[in-house]
Amino acid sequence: MRSTQLPPFQRVFDEHSGAVLSFLRGAVGPADAEDCFQETMLSALRAYPRLVDGSNLRGWLFTIARRKVIDARRALARRPTPVADPDPGAAPGDQAIIDEGLWDDVRRLPVKQRRAVVLRFAGDRSYPEIAEAMSTTQDSARQSVHEGLKKLRRDRA
Amino acid sequence: MTADTATVDEALASRFVERAEAGGLLDVAVTTMDSPIGTLLLMATRRGLVRIAFESENRDDVLAEVATQLSPRILEAPRRLDPVRRELDSYFNGDLRDFDLDLDWSLVGPFAQRVLRRTARIPYGSVASYGDVAHEIGSPRAARAVGNALGSNPIPVVVPCHRVVRTGGNIGGYGGGLPRKRWLLDLETG
Numbered sequence: 001m002r003s004t005q006l007p008p009f010q011r012v013f014d015e016h017s018g019a020v021l022s023f024l025r026g027a028v029g030p031a032d033a034e035d036c037f038q039e040t041m042l043s044a045l046r047a048y049p050r051l052v053d054g055s056n057l058r059g060w061l062f063t064i065a066r067r068k069v070i071d072a073r074r075a076l077a078r079r080p081t082p083v084a085d086p087d088p089g090a091a092p093g094d095q096a097i098i099d100e101g102l103w104d105d106v107r108r109l110p111v112k113q114r115r116a117v118v119l120r121f122a123g124d125r126s127y128p129e130i131a132e133a134m135s136t137t138q139d140s141a142r143q144s145v146h147e148g149l150k151k152l153r154r155d156r157a
Numbered sequence: 158m159t160a161d162t163a164t165v166d167e168a169l170a171s172r173f174v175e176r177a178e179a180g181g182l183l184d185v186a187v188t189t190m191d192s193p194i195g196t197l198l199l200m201a202t203r204r205g206l207v208r209i210a211f212e213s214e215n216r217d218d219v220l221a222e223v224a225t226q227l228s229p230r231i232l233e234a235p236r237r238l239d240p241v242r243r244e245l246d247s248y249f250n251g252d253l254r255d256f257d258l259d260l261d262w263s264l265v266g267p268f269a270q271r272v273l274r275r276t277a278r279i280p281y282g283s284v285a286s287y288g289d290v291a292h293e294i295g296s297p298r299a300a301r302a303v304g305n306a307l308g309s310n311p312i313p314v315v316v317p318c319h320r321v322v323r324t325g326g327n328i329g330g331y332g333g334g335l336p337r338k339r340w341l342l343d344l345e346t347g
Contacts, residue, residue: 006229008221008224008229013173018162025163038172045182048229
């Protein structure tokens with residue numbers, strides 16, 4: 001028995017895919033984000049009809065996305081050389097350069113701050129959700145976001 | 158820094174749909190098309206065309222109903238419906254008289270299926286009465302039930318319930334509204 005009616009998956013995609021993609025860009029970088037995005041949405045679609053509780057579809061998608069991030073990081077660790085150069089075919093506008101620079105700075109944050117900042121701003125998660133995702137307290141989650149932002153401001157000043 | 162949400166561009170979204178289709182995860186494909194009787198919502202499973210809705214029906218309601226009755230794995234995927242759109246276009250142009258499309262009857266109960274399959278054999282340009290159809294399916298006294306089955310036809314136009322009319326010149330009812338029924342009958346009698 002489902003507690004809520006599952007909407008057509010297209011609606012889940014329309015409402016949450018942008019936030020998922022933002023989260024993944026922050027978590028694995030723009031180069032790997034699209035692959036991670038495809039894997040996340042396909043896994044979600046595969047599991048969707050069996051989902052029992054459809055009351056927090058965004059939270060459910062982010063749980064899947066976080067698992068894909070772990071997979072992607074493992075794969076990255078096995079790569080002989082890190083991919084540093086942006087795609088030479090891409091011609092980003094100013095906005096894209098600013099954003100990519102920002103995410104690079106985010107990726108250089110200490111791991112706790114990085115996860116907290118990404119969950120908060122790319123994932124649009126509440127502090128209780130961040131605390132749960134990081135297995136910590138809300139105060140500590142708040143503290144990590146605060147420290148992360150402070151460091152980003154310093155780095156980008 | 159604001160909580161920005163990335164835009165999933167069309168290329169990324171359509172790659173997802175392609176991979177969903179290739180992986181057998183696209184249970185119901187949806188698209189819309191313009192027609193002389195208004196925008197049509199088209200839906201197909203892997204078995205075939207399962208639903209056509211006129212714009213008089215609420216799109217969200219139709220999608221929710223199909224999500225419950227068939228599967229919530231519903232995505233906008235125009236490609237699967239290309240053949241349907243092509244045939245409907247030439248039908249509305251007056252170039253096509255008989256549809257040659259795979260149909261999925263999953264949304265139709267057994268009695269209604271008998272009614273609709275019989276209705277699908279009424280030739281282009283001619284009409285039958287509710288009583289005729291009731292008689293043909295071996296339930297001569299079920300004219301009213303036939304009317305109900307036709308009224309809930311999930312695949313109108315392609316399953317031509319508009320060709321069933323009342324005896325005595327009255328064209329009877331139509332799920333999509335009488336002006337649409339009139340338009341279709343006029344098209345077919347040219």
